[in-house]
Amino acid sequence: MVYQLYYWPTIQGRGEFVRLALEEAGAAYVDVARGEHGMKELMAALAAGDHPSFAPPFLKAGALTIGQVANILLYLGEHLHLAPRGEAARIWTHQLQLTIADLVAEAHDTHHPVSSDAYYEDQKLEAKQRAAEFVKTRIPKFMDYFAKALADNDYLNGAHVSYADLSLFQVIAGLRYAFPKALARAEKKQPALTRLFDRVAQRPRIAAYLASPRRLPFSEEGIFRHYPELDH
């Protein structure tokens, strides 16, 4: 099976959580919108079919079209062996993923607190207020939570990597880019998260992916944006 991922072609964004899972599994996939006429294909596919997505990313897997990052990962977790099989651990992995999704949404809203349609430059003052709370209370609260979930284990579920580990790696990478000062503090307090980050980054397929041109750079077009005035 060749998976088809539909996501914006120039940013990591929410699509990156899916890319990391596909890469770790060594799955065959096409990043559709990055091909020729890809944006046209993306926009056409977005509104088509019985199960349209509200927004990218979405994944075509044979006859299925699956939207929402956590839902895509739930599916891939099962089919690509990136999640535990037992019910309790499977549910827990998904719970962690949904909590990561909440953190990602909050990270986005630091630079767009008032309007997703307007420019950052038009909501800089409000962004500064929102980011202050994010940096001071939200990042530490989320990082403490994930460190507690990780405990002394290699991965969130113990010895075996899951899609939630890949996503936690990506969130740490994104927050390091966007809020380097705040993340340095958080990781100093929770060194287990740094170890998790390194462990994921060194997995052979992830390391190869990160070094490849398939890995897009972070930028001020994505979810994690580095505006120095928001980082304290």
Next chain:
Amino acid sequence: MVYQLYYWPTIQGRGEFVRLALEEAGAAYVDVARGEHGMKELMAALAAGDHPSFAPPFLKAGALTIGQVANILLYLGEHLHLAPRGEAARIWTHQLQLTIADLVAEAHDTHHPVSSDAYYEDQKLEAKQRAAEFVKTRIPKFMDYFAKALADNDYLNGAHVSYADLSLFQVIAGLRYAFPKALARAEKKQPALTRLFDRVAQRPRIAAYLASPRRLPFSEEGIFRHYPELDH
């Protein structure tokens, strides 16, 4: 099995999506924090156990503790027959639920765009800006999406009710409370959503629940708040 739901005792909030599923299924459950010493039990349970939740609601189901609304509903959907069994329809139901969760988060942020910790009164100007976009573009976009998903069917999955229908009912109820003008416009454009709302409200167990003291009222403490200045 008697389920134990842990959620804030005085608001519908995110817990209501779980309550509606338990009620529709006729499940035996305790709304823990609404009992004597309930808040103490809630706070103690929140940080306890191997699988703690980042925030309420969470559900105890035998030996399992499950956090995140969509995750709880995924579990209850399977165990209480509130979701289709086939993979494609099961995934689609969860996708709709996660999209509803996005809408709920956006509805919350209309009155708290800058800080979740601060009062609405301290961010009224920013709330007015954020709500303007929510009312003008986001509500119509979400409502059009769900109406398209519903099409001419009785329920989102066809003939049988699922947890996503109950959640869509709750979102419509909440938006009607918070943004009556905007919702009247949206429902006029998408009468299928009004029919879905009525169909859910008239299900015997839901009707009995809505008429009971178990159903808390909407208020300006919850997610859906009626501030007339935000509704256009």
